[in-house]
Amino acid sequence: MAHTSHAKTLPADLNAPPMVSAWQTRALIIGVVFSIVAVILGFLGQAQDQLGWDHVLRAWDLGLMITFGFCVGGLALLMVQYCSGGKWGLLLRRPLEAMSRTLPLVFVFFVPIAIFQGRLFMWANHGLVDKAFSLGQINKDQVEVIDHAIQWKHPMLNPTTMVVVSVICFLIWGYYTWRLNGLSLKRDRDTIANTPYWIKKLENISGPGIVVYSLTMTAAAIYWVMSLDVTWYSSIYGLLFLVGQGYSVLALSIITSVKLSESEPYATILRPVEQHDLGKMTFAFVMLNIYLAFGQFLIIWSGNLPEEINWYLDRIRGDWGIIITLDFIFHWVIPFSMLLSRDIKRNKKRLVRLCQFMIFARCWDMFWLIEPNFRDAARNLHFSWGILEYIAVPAAMISFWMWYYFAKLKTRPLVQVNDPHLAEILEPEHATA
Template identity: 25%
Template sequence: MSNDNIVLYERKPLPTKLPLLGWSLLLIGVVLTFLAFSTDNVRASYNLIIVLMWVFSIGFGSLFLIALEHIVGSDWSVPFRRLSEILAAVLFATPLIALPLFLNLDQVFSWLNPVILDSDKYVKNKSPYLNESFFVIRNIFVFLVMFLFYFLLVGRSLRQDKTGKADTKKWSTKISAIFMPIFAILITVVAMDWLMSLEPKWFSTIFGVYYFAGSVLTALAVLTFIAITLAENGYISKYLTEDHFYNFGALMFAFTNFWAYIAFSQFMLIWYANIPDETMWYMQRGGEGWMTISLGLIFIRFLIPYMALVTRPSKSNPFRLKIIAVWVFIAHYYDLYWVIMPEYTKKTELHAPVYSWFEFTVPILVLGVIIVVFSLVAGKKNLMPIGDPKFRKGLEFHL
């Protein structure tokens, strides 16, 4: 580690109010979740799946961004990599979120209903994969593999702050290359298990890609908001420029388009084939109040962020980027609600969308998890990878 790198970044303690805010939100979220489970076990379980998949998105997306940087050899993103490494730590909260769901699987997944298993041959044919024991085992395996790659990718990076060894970069690149295909499998398994199997008769061959696109976009939004906020308040290097932030805007714009492409492709192929076991999923989201939510998804998830990011100035303006990042973060919640909650209203024969304090618990809990994890992990670490040989070059980046 060179002395130049130390001058380029000086560690500044995070505000003492940040952990207090995080723990307060988390406590409120946990209390409301307990109340929700005691009031309506089924509805609370569906909402907790939204929490789980939202947190998964941030963790998975952050790990992907770390690995992508190592593989492509990006310079501009090096100063921000530590923030992605910190955000990826939210993955360690996922087993705790999943635990109540493991105890209530039969409240959510119809493929655990003996009556449906006996009467529906399609569901029964999927029972070698969709059964309680295998479901729990493979999800525990997903947790363990995620944790392994987190330590492999992030552990070396943290040690590099002290050693400054250049060979760490080669190690990280190799690990990232191994991680990418495994990541593709893991995120597909998570999407299939917790989202697609809510309707066990339905399937989509690109649903894993759909969830991947939304996850990376959400991770980018959180990273963008945190990076700009920290830069504005002097917690990371003062040498960051609008050129750095432009790349965040460009990436959010790219993944917004990618998400729309996958979403439309999935819909168009299912609509064109017109197979009842496939179209039923969209038919359910097109009736009794859900059509409004479905049409809203087009605007909230795609058209509004697309128009907000289409010009070069909009991708460079830090204040505007923060607003767009918040919008994208909330839009992911909207997307997950659209994917998950129709299954709840179908199961309970409510049919129309529902929203009350049950659903309001979700963003409170997710924000609490993000802030608490960020405060705990970032509290004693540099917020920038000062030992990386490309750190100075990354700060000097210009378009």
């Protein structure tokens, strides 16, 4: 028999539920605990091999890139949604806006990198080259190659330009964050009759914004990570970070949406079909991520050029092969295999666990990208107290970022009531007449 299913209605209160405040408190406590652990490890590492505080800076760079990815990657995905449309925007718009508004904290995280760049980048302090040579970590030929690269890239890779370009990038990201978040509030106050106007306006801003984001994000990736090895270059390095940001941002967005669905108003708007769609989108980023990473490796392996292969040899030899093997399993095999399952994409608990694992895998991948850039670690994976900073420091930074993110999430209603997809998303999943 035919039957009629009635559409659901939104609750009167669309603000974040009280549990978000509990998440915020928990994140702050975790951040404080790991900060204390990081300080203790810093002293232990300094006593062990004089690299304790250097490892803090290296791990800080990892934490910066992860939180930067959440923040600016959230802004980028917000712009993609404005250009593409779709029901998923109604679910993720507020979390993505909240991520973008954490930019001030990410800038604070960047400041130590700018101040202490001479302890990280050879192009900012030639003493790092001399020290590596005196310790036998590089030979005379390698010193000549490094010196040539520093001289050739000096117009771009120098302390002043690094700070200036980074600040300009933050100002650009800040403009788009301010503009899109401000227009979103104005749209909230308008009637649904004007929705076509807002769709077109936000699309016109976001289209060029995606291009600007790609360029500025590439510049940041080059300055903050790629130039740790001044001899390395890759034409798709920025694109790898772009896709990696989508990988981690979608994972965090799904965790946020699914956990929010334990209370209103997300309990009303998050249906299994939309959750499934978010899982499929994440699966696409997993595929694209491994495609680009493997494509870069395949091109360099087939070319077998001495000036290119050392970057990979530094990350494969000396027991680093264990890390890259686990990276392949964590970053691609497990998410790919799990997201093939329709049931997992529709199971809230399992999908949240998988997305949490994906964020861990992204941190693991960043460790593999960052640590072997340093001469004491290249082709020489070894345990030290300092290496544990790669757990403590990023955990503290991510926790403080989450605390700020939850604070921003609480400042706006979680559902945009004049979204054209709201009526559709409130319909029962299998309504028939």
